[in-house]
Amino acid sequence: MRDPGASGGYRRASVAPGRLLARSLLVLAGLAVTAVGFRLFLDVHDEMGAHRTAPVCGTAAATPGTDCARHESGRVTARKDDDGYRLTVARETAPTGTYDVDQDFYDDVETGTNVEVTVWRGRVAEIAYHGHRAENPRSSRLPALEVAAVVAVGSALTARGLARSRDADWGAPALGAFVIGYFAFVGGEFLLPAPWPLAVTLGVPLLGWLVLTATAASLA
The missing domain is CATH 1.20.120 (Four Helix Bundle (Hemerythrin (Met), subunit A))
Known part of the structure; x- marks a missing residue:
C-alpha cells in the first residue's frame, strides 16, 4: 500500500x-x-436424569443426608390410547397419576397390573414393568x-x-x-x-x- x-x-x-x-x-x-x-x-x-444413578432408599448405598430413589408398587387403573399411549397408575402412598408409555409397554399390561414406580425427590420419575421402562421427566x-x-x-x-x-x-x-x-x-x-x-x-x-x-x- x-x-x-x-x-x-x-x-x-x-x-x-x-x-x-x-x-x-x-x-x-x-x-x-x-x-x-x-x-x-x-x-x-x-x-x-439423576434418578437413574441414585442409590435406592433403604440400601447401604443410601447414606444419611443423601438423596435416594424410592421404589413403590403401583397398580394400573386405566389405559388410554386415543392420543398416544397412557397408563393411569395408583400408588401406595399418593394419588393416581397418568404417564406416557410406548406401545410395547402399553400392550403388555392390563387394568389391574402391578407396576414398579420410582419416586425421586417427591415425584414419580419412572414406571417399569417386565423390562419396559417409561420415564416421566419434569417439563x-x-x-x-x-x-x-x-x-x-x-x-x-x-x-x-x-x-x-x-x-x-x-x-x-x-x-x-x-x-x-x-x-x-x-x-x-x-x-x-x-x-x-x-x-x-x-x-x-x-x-x-x-x-x-x-x-x-x-x-x-
Missing part, C-alpha cells in the same frame, strides 16, 4: 490495535457466556429457554468479534443468535430429559453451535 505522505515509500496495511483488541475481547466474552450456557445445559441434564421448557437465551447472547458476541469486515454491524450476528437460540430451545426440550450418552447430548448441540456461529461470523 503506497503511503501518500512519503515519496515512493510503502507501508504495510494492518488492523488497528484498538480494533483488534475490541474484537478479541468480544470473542472471549462470547465464548465465556456460551460456556456458561453449555454448563447450565449439563447441570439441568444431570439433574433430570424441560423453562430450562431449555434459559439455556437458549444464554447461548444466543454468547453466540452474538462471538460472531461479532470474529467478523472480518471493518464495516460489520450487529445485524448478521443478531440474526444468527436468534437462529441459534431457536434451535437451542427446540433441541434443549428434546435433549435435556433424554437418557443418551454425553457424546450425543452435548456433542450434537456443540457441533451445531460451531457451524451456525461460524456462518453468522462469515456473513457479518
Whole structure:
C-alpha cells in the first residue's frame, strides 16, 4: 500500500490495535457466556436424569443426608390410547397419576397390573414393568429457554468479534443468535430429559453451535 505522505515509500496495511483488541475481547466474552450456557445445559441434564444413578432408599448405598430413589408398587387403573399411549397408575402412598408409555409397554399390561414406580425427590420419575421402562421427566421448557437465551447472547458476541469486515454491524450476528437460540430451545426440550450418552447430548448441540456461529461470523 503506497503511503501518500512519503515519496515512493510503502507501508504495510494492518488492523488497528484498538480494533483488534475490541474484537478479541468480544470473542472471549462470547465464548465465556456460551460456556456458561453449555454448563447450565449439563447441570439441568444431570439433574433430570439423576434418578437413574441414585442409590435406592433403604440400601447401604443410601447414606444419611443423601438423596435416594424410592421404589413403590403401583397398580394400573386405566389405559388410554386415543392420543398416544397412557397408563393411569395408583400408588401406595399418593394419588393416581397418568404417564406416557410406548406401545410395547402399553400392550403388555392390563387394568389391574402391578407396576414398579420410582419416586425421586417427591415425584414419580419412572414406571417399569417386565423390562419396559417409561420415564416421566419434569417439563424441560423453562430450562431449555434459559439455556437458549444464554447461548444466543454468547453466540452474538462471538460472531461479532470474529467478523472480518471493518464495516460489520450487529445485524448478521443478531440474526444468527436468534437462529441459534431457536434451535437451542427446540433441541434443549428434546435433549435435556433424554437418557443418551454425553457424546450425543452435548456433542450434537456443540457441533451445531460451531457451524451456525461460524456462518453468522462469515456473513457479518
